[in-house]
Amino acid sequence: MVRTANNILQHELIGLEVEVFKDKNTYNNGIKGKVVDETMNSLLIKMNGIKRISKKNTVFKFKLNGEAVKVEGESLISRPEDRIKKLKKRKW
Numbered sequence: 001m002v003r004t005a006n007n008i009l010q011h012e013l014i015g016l017e018v019e020v021f022k023d024k025n026t027y028n029n030g031i032k033g034k035v036v037d038e039t040m041n042s043l044l045i046k047m048n049g050i051k052r053i054s055k056k057n058t059v060f061k062f063k064l065n066g067e068a069v070k071v072e073g074e075s076l077i078s079r080p081e082d083r084i085k086k087l088k089k090r091k092w
Contacts, residue, residue: 005069008062009076010084013038017063018045021070024057038080 003011013035020031033047042052043060055073062069076083 008069019061021061022059040079
């Protein structure tokens with residue numbers, strides 16, 4: 001399945017280009033880089049170094065197929081493997 005704006009939550013985020021669009025901590029706004037790891041409550045973004053950004057109270061903008069996709073951090077809060085399983089559509 002190809003990653004699109006409609007199904008981005010069902011896929012792995014590691015390796016995607018990301019920008020912190022809006023964060024409760026205003027110092028994090030505008031941080032750009034590549035997602036190198038994901039935990040239950042944070043994304044690790046590689047820029048000059050590695051920066052850990054909380055998913056809570058944050059809006060991320062992922063670069064996907066040449067377009068920007070905004071994702072609310074609250075929709076990402078869970079273990080990555082559980083998020084992917086939970087959102088898969090049942091086929092029966």
